[in-house]
Amino acid sequence: MDNKEKSFVSAVVYAHNSGKDICSFMEMLINELEKNFESSEIILVNDHSTDGSIEMVKDICHNASTCSVSIVHLSYFHGLETAMNAGNDLAIGDIIFEFDSTLLDFPADTIMNAYKELLAGNDIVGVAPDKDESFSSKMFYRVFEHFTGTKMCSERFRVVSRRLINRVNSVNKTVPYRKQAYLTAGFHSKILRYKQTADKSYVKDKAEQKNRSKLAVDSLILFTEFGYRLSKFLTISMMIISLFMIIYSIVVYVSAQPVEGWSTTVLFLSISFFGLFAILTIIVRYLQLLVNLVFKHKRYCFDNIEKITK
Known part of the structure; x- marks a missing residue:
């Protein structure tokens, strides 16, 4: 003893x-x-x-x-x-x-x-x-x-x-x-x-594997700047695409070779909304984690x- x-x-x-x-x-x-x-x-x-x-x-x-x-x-x-x-x-x-x-x-x-x-x-x-x-x-x-x-x-x-x-x-x-x-x-x-x-x-069984994968994503968002940097990258990408579309529209107008703008507009809006909703998804995830930390003792x-x- x-x-x-x-x-x-x-x-x-x-x-x-x-x-x-x-x-x-x-x-x-x-x-x-x-x-x-x-x-x-x-x-x-x-x-x-x-x-x-x-x-x-x-x-x-x-x-x-x-x-x-x-x-x-x-x-x-x-x-x-x-x-x-x-x-x-x-x-x-x-x-x-x-x-x-x-x-x-x-x-x-x-x-x-x-x-x-x-x-x-x-x-x-x-x-x-x-x-x-x-x-x-x-x-x-x-x-x-x-x-x-x-x-x-x-x-x-x-x-x-x-x-x-x-x-x-x-x-x-x-x-x-x-x-x-x-x-x-x-x-x-x-x-x-x-x-x-x-x-x-x-x-690990399926339930545990799914839980640990979710934990990995939550940890990256909560403890790192991964979410912020991803949203920043998406925002910059959207700006570049927007700038390109503006220049493209000006060139088409100056060259006097007008084309149908429907497909271009739809493509631009689709890409823009895709990036916007990606950013909103990250923000919503942040808010969900904060709510869990603050209220769920x-x-x-x-x-x-x-x-x-x-």
Whole structure:
């Protein structure tokens, strides 16, 4: 007991149709927390799983002794960020491990390595595989870094301090994209790389894939100048087209070779309205995000909270 860490730690785990991976993952996590910490808790956020994976993992959770395990059942599919925010709101640990999936391709001791890096003076330690992420993720992070100057990568999990969580929550009523909110909070951060123990990839169903794609677009609009620059580009393009049409009309008039103007007018109006509505779409998206941030303090709905262990 004397060799165990005194800090109370929480582990928030996201689960949505995790299949058989969740059993081996939870078994590993419970074992590591009980082996290294005197007091710990696991909050498993069940984001409306329909594959029976949550029922499969309950027997493993019942075997926990010093680690408290709770399962938060969300009443309908909320998506990764909202579900993890729900878990973080319930976590009481001084240090919080955030597992965005139950994919287990890292050595078990990586958990304690990340914890030690946090104690070394960091408030957020991201844990990422040493190989490159998927093409879509790589492109997203490149665009994000280009517009914000913030370097990010696909993390398997992260460990954050309580003071970082408190800082982010005091600034934002809701946290639409935790990674960016953490990195802009002003605290020290570090990325810890590991060599994958298995050649696995996280398989998302259609609902989760759609949610993460929407999250990527929302994050680019909310945290970067992507929307502004796109609208600026469209505006300049419209001006150039307008100028070209003016010059074209003058040349036709001066050359005394009049042509039917209906098709030209329709083409010009079509392009102009296309650009105008594109700009309006971006503005409307901005307003929608602002409304969500200002008025929707709690965007998740509990079905029930099931206490597995005392």
